[in-house]
Amino acid sequence: MSKSDTILKLLQGCNSIRRLHKIHALVITNGLQHHNAVSTKLLNFCAVSVSGSLAYAQLLFHCIDNPQTQAWNSIIRGFAKSPSPIQAILYYNDMVFALVARPDTFTFSFVLKACERVTAESKCREVHGTIIRCGYESDVVVCTNLLRTYALNGSIELAQRVFDSLSERDLVSWNSMISCYSQAGFHYEALKVYDRMKNETTGLDGFTLVGLLSSCAHVGALNFGVHLHGIALEEGFVENIYVGNALIDMYAKCGSLDGALRVFNSMQKRDVFTWNSIIAGCGVHGRGDGAVSIFRQMLMAGVQPNSITFTGLLCGCSHQGLVEEGVEYFHMMSSKFNLNPGVKHYGCIVDLFGRAGKLEKALEIIETSPTPDDPILWRILLGSCKIHKNVKIGETAMRTLMQLGESTGGDCILLSTIYAGAKDTVGVSKMRKLIKSQGMKTTPGWSWIEVGDRIHKFVVDDKSHPDYNEIYHKLREVIHQATLLGYVPEESFINVAGLITEECLETSTSYHSEKLAIAFGLAKTSKGTPLRIVKNLRVCRDCHSFTKYISRAFNREIIVRDRVRFHHFKGGLCSCKDYW
DNA sequence: CTAGGGTTAG
Structure with missing residues (x-):
């Protein structure tokens, strides 16, 4: 067996960066650092393996004379997944510029992933051009990557165009189109994609259902969500935890807390999403007591809550006036679970006190919070002042919002409603003038x-x-x-x-x-x-x-x-x- | 020898 074969063999069983360094030392002592097969193999290992090191991979890469496509792919792939995906794009540029190795479908998949992560839309367009020049515009995997990259960079129309131009679409490409629309907030479009998909022989799977259910949840389409639940039962996708979680969220957001609870109770496996979804569901339905009791079950089941768990739980407490419980859980976040309350959690607590009529306390919470300049907190307080018809604190909240340069048409309307409740015509007309003079926009209702x-x-x-x-x-x-x-x-x-x-x-x-x-x-x-x-x-x-x-x-x-x-x-x- | 897809808050 030749030296290089021995080293290649060693690399196959290598599972740690320390061993890798030893193998590399062997490569050097045997004068094999310019042996391309060995270097490429080493490089691939560093760039891909979790225990590898990208800095080390770079070092190896630069030792290779005339790197071929495989070596470029390794380094681009490694950086595309790394904390600095921009590096992947830079290597791709070098590769294309060097004109030695031709990019292949893998190269494009990796560089597009990097574009997706750094939101580089113009680069994406440029890569798209190169894909066409290289003759890969009908490769379904490359195009699926391409459409996702466009969609996640905010160009959903271009994503749709890439999708439409495909000569054949497989399940992954259909699912990608659905989930991209759903994630971009184009829920009707997501559901429309499914209408087209139904006429094909592609079938569907758990990924399809999750994207569609998420869109149903957003638009409140219960009938369609129930229809999808039926499909999930028939085709055996209800065991899929992602599908179960999406079903809970869909039922809760479409107004059927019972439906959400039925799915929740039927699930064999539950993860933190499952618990968070049902807790938040109870919360928005005004069932703070239910949220609290399920939260306790969650702890007993040994699942670690995260910050999202607490937004749902605290929201439930505030809607049901469970002030003491809410405060207790808020403190528990940092004392027991090592979670830093964020502005959302402070918002829940301001709402909790404000809704319960403890407006001074709510004010104090904002002023002593880590973000007393956050307009969201003042807006919540203003809302509480509307419920309790408190002109004085309402004016304080409005004044602060204006000082922060964050007052909106909606805020003016809130305060004018408070004035109106107090039969203060002067206040109302003051707000009216403010809206007109500032040209403030209000959200049209639907x-x-x-x-x-x-x-x-x-x-x-x-x-x-x-x-x-x-x-x-x-x-x-x-x-x-x-x-x-x-x-x-x-x-x-x-x-x-x-x-x-x-x-x-x-x-x-x-x-x-x-x-x-x-x-x-x-x-x-x-x-x-x-x-x-x-x-x-x-x-x-x-x-x-x-x-x-x-x-x-x-x-x-x-x-x-x-x-x-x-x-x-x-x-x-x-x-x-x-x-x- | 390497490639594409999923859920919760706001």
Whole structure:
């Protein structure tokens, strides 16, 4: 056996960096440092193995005369996964510039991974050009990498174009397109990809389901989520922990805490995502007690909570007014679990005290927090002042937001609502002027409702729906029914003063989006079917009162997901106990 | 001899 063969053999059994150094020493003493097969093998080992060292790999790489594609690939691959992926791009540049070794499909996969990690969109376009010049534009693996890199760099249209240009698509490429849309927040597009996929013979797997379920969760598409659950059961994907976790999240976010709990209880294996999802689910449904009890089970099961666990848990405590428990768990984060509370956790605690009416305490928490300049905390306090109609602290919060240069149109509306509650016309008009003079934008409100397999979206005073006449007719009837039971439309002081509110002016002829969605739901679904509505803003006082009356007048359960929590309306009452 | 895909908060 030749010396080089012996060394190659040694390398195969090598499993630590120390042994590697010894082998390298042998390489040098035997004068084999320019033996390309040996160097390349060594290099590959360093660049790829977890126990390898990239600095060492670089050293080896530079000892190779005229490195071939394999050696370039090793070094590019190593850096693409390293903490400095930019180095991978630099080596790729050198390789292309040197014109000695031709990049192959592996080279492109590695360099694209690096582009993805450093968000280098222009580099991605350039690599795309080279891929075409090298004739790899129909390689499904390279193109899947390419479309992911575009999508994760924010160019979802280019990703779609790469996907569409593929002559054949396999399951991974379909799944990638779905998950890229889902991760980029284009949930309808993600679901539409599935419509196309259904017509192919590709089939589907757990990855497909996870991407789709995540999008269902975001848009509140329960019917479709249930359909996917059925597929998961038929095809045996429910054992897959990712699928189980995504199902819990989907049910919880689509308003079915029961469904989420059923999946949770049926799962044989649970990880931290499983626990976090169900705890957060309880939290947003106002079931802080449930979140607390599941959290205890989590500890008994020996699963380490992380910072996300506590956002769900604390959120649950604040929505149910569990002040003592919330404070206790907040302290436990650092004392027992070695977790530093972040701004989100401080936000929960400010909300916890603020919602419970302890506004001075909430103020004190912000001022003594590590981030007293964070606008989010002041905005939460301002929201609490609205609940408790506290003008003084509300003004303090607003003043601070303005000093920080962070005040928004939404904040002005919050404070003007507080002024309106105090019948302070001067305050209201001050806010109105502020919004106008600063040209502040407010978020337009919308609501969704899923009926059958379609999602219907409404904005305020929406007249774009094809069934618009029927919906408005139904709404007038519905308002009449509610009025018979005692509903009195809340004439908002702010509107009288002429201020554009979050969902614009509501006059006798103007309707918030969720009223339209409710009327549509009542018209299009059979008696007794629960209505599930998703909103992008908080529910306003008038719509909240309206929905309570409707749930009684039509004997319907109405579940409304607003920006931060769920409201379950039933028999004239709401699960939030009018506290939101 | 090396390549592509997944979930939770905000």
